[in-house]
Amino acid sequence: MHTTFSSIAPGRVHRWGGAALVVARRPDLHRAPLLSPAEQCVVRALPAWRQAEWLAGRLLAKRLVSEVLAAPTNNVEILPRDDGSPYVVVSGSPMPAVNVSISHTAHHIAAALAPEPVGVDLCETVSAAAVRRVADHILSPGERSVFDTDVGADRPEAMAAAWALKEAAVKADRSGLFGSAPRRMVILGLRPPVLSGRRRAMVWQAGDAVLALVLAYPCHAATQPRTSRMPL
Structure with a gap:
């Protein structure tokens, strides 16, 4: 498949x-x-x-x-x-x-x-129709055109990926999908996924769902060296 x-x-x-x-x-x-x-x-x-x-x-x-x-x-x-x-x-x-x-x-x-800061989100492809119904609340016309260019806006994976990316991004920022937060996190590309601001993203297919991972960097990260005690 x-x-x-x-x-x-x-x-x-x-x-x-x-x-x-x-x-x-x-x-x-x-x-x-x-x-x-x-x-x-x-x-x-x-x-x-x-x-x-x-x-x-x-x-x-x-x-x-x-x-x-x-x-x-x-x-x-x-x-x-x-x-x-x-x-x-x-x-x-x-x-x-x-x-x-x-x-x-x-x-x-x-x-x-x-x-x-990290956010992860799963969205089932069968939810694509529901995402389309609320797309105007979280997606700009420019983002919709990105999906059409990169994947095809009518493909269920595109809508599932859009929702998962937005949800993962607001989780990384510790905000939420309500209000203006999703609009501030612009999807610039879908394959590969590219987000606005100091964010990195990746999308995978997980069975009948799309899985998005977003890493967000604090504002001070641009001027301070990156350190971590996590053995990653």
Whole structure:
């Protein structure tokens, strides 16, 4: 089957641009992770329909942190900030130099780690029609023409990639898809993906979904040397 984007294999850690990324099928994450007391409080506060995907996402993210940082999985916590974005705690100590992002669809889960702010997002190609209906809220006419040139605007992968890139970008910036934030993150190219500002991006095909990864650099990164204690 022809795919617009390169395929990414599930179940193993991939490296791209200094980030570590893993995607898994939902049925493969049937075992609940061991939760800390703080994580148990978080999951108990969620509605029942949300708990299963939250647990699957934390299980995958904990495995990724454990592999990248060589830390026992049981010592890893993934907790929410006040704005809802996740952060990493290892053996009771927050890890400010480790950024994490998690995404879910009905069939897949993805998690990413990076020294820089990172966002990861999955969008199923069957959601392309829904994305088209809200495209005017997140895409400019110029971006739509980019898709038509690079891929073909009518292809479901194009719309899925557009949504995934915007969602991953706002996650990396710790903002949201509501309001003006998506419009400020302009998609300049789709194959390969190019975003405005100090952002790098990549897109893959993950089964019936498109997976986007965005790395965002803080403003001071242009004048300060890049350092990291992450073994990436």
